[in-house]
Amino acid sequence: MPSLPPARPDLVIFDCDGVLIDSELIACRVLSDALGEVGIAIPAEEIAERYVGLTGDAIFADLKARTGRSIPEGFxxxxxxxxxxxxxxxxxxxxxxxxxxxxxxxxxxxxxxxxPDRLHHSLAVAGLFDRFTPHIFSAAQVARGKPAPDLFLLAASRMGVAPEACWVVEDSRAGIEAAQAAGMTALGFAGGSHCRDGHPEKLRQAGAVLVFQRLQELADLLAVSR
Incomplete structure (x- = not known):
C-alpha cells in the first residue's frame, strides 16, 4: 500500500461529480448537445477530457479562446x-x-x-443531500475555483479543521492541484464512467499520493490509519 500520512484525517472532503455521483458523462453529453446548438461543436468525450473539475466560467472562457465564439446570454x-x-x-x-x-x-x-442549485439537485436525486447538508460547499462561494485552493480552504475553515488534517477525494487534475495548493492530502478517484485508460496516471502526475478505482479502498485506508 502506498505510504500516507500516519494520522487518520479529521475531515474527508469529497468532490461531488465523478466521486459521490456518476454524473460526469451525463453532464458532458448535455453540454455537448447544447453547445452544438449554438455553433460550438465539441464531443462529450473531449469535454470530459479537457474540462472535468473546472467551473462553468473557466470552461466558457477557454471555449471562447479556442473557438472565438462567446456563449450566448441565457445559455x-x-x-x-x-x-x-x-x-x-x-x-x-x-x-x-x-x-x-x-x-x-x-x-x-x-x-x-x-x-449551488445544480449541486443540491444532483445530491438530492442521488439520495445523498441529507447525508451532507449543511456541509456542502460550492465554488460560487469563493473568488477562484479549482485548481486554486480557495474552495477547499473554505470547506476546512467552515468545518473547523486545519488543512493538514484533511484528505481530499478528487477525480480531476484541477481538483488534485487545488488540494495540494491547500496543503491537504490529495487522493485520486478514477472509478467513474468518464474515466478512460490513462486517467489514474494523470491524477498521479497532478500530485495525488494515491489513486484508487473502488471506494472500498478508501474505507480500507481509513480503517488502517490511526
Missing part, C-alpha cells in the same frame, strides 16, 4: 432544465459510496465546482 438558464431532467432519469450514486459513508469513521463534507 446556462436554458441548459439547466435539460441537465436536471437527464439527472432525474439517469443519475446514480457512485458504486460503493453509500456503504463507505455509512462506515466513515471521520467527519465529511462536499466541495464542488458546481453551482
Amino acid at each position: 446556462r438558464e436554458r441548459t439547466r432544465p435539460r441537465l436536471e431532467a437527464a439527472f432525474e432519469t439517469g443519475l446514480q450514486p457512485m458504486p460503493g459510496i453509500l456503504a463507505l459513508l455509512a462506515a466513515l469513521p471521520v467527519r465529511a463534507c462536499v466541495a464542488s465546482g458546481s453551482p
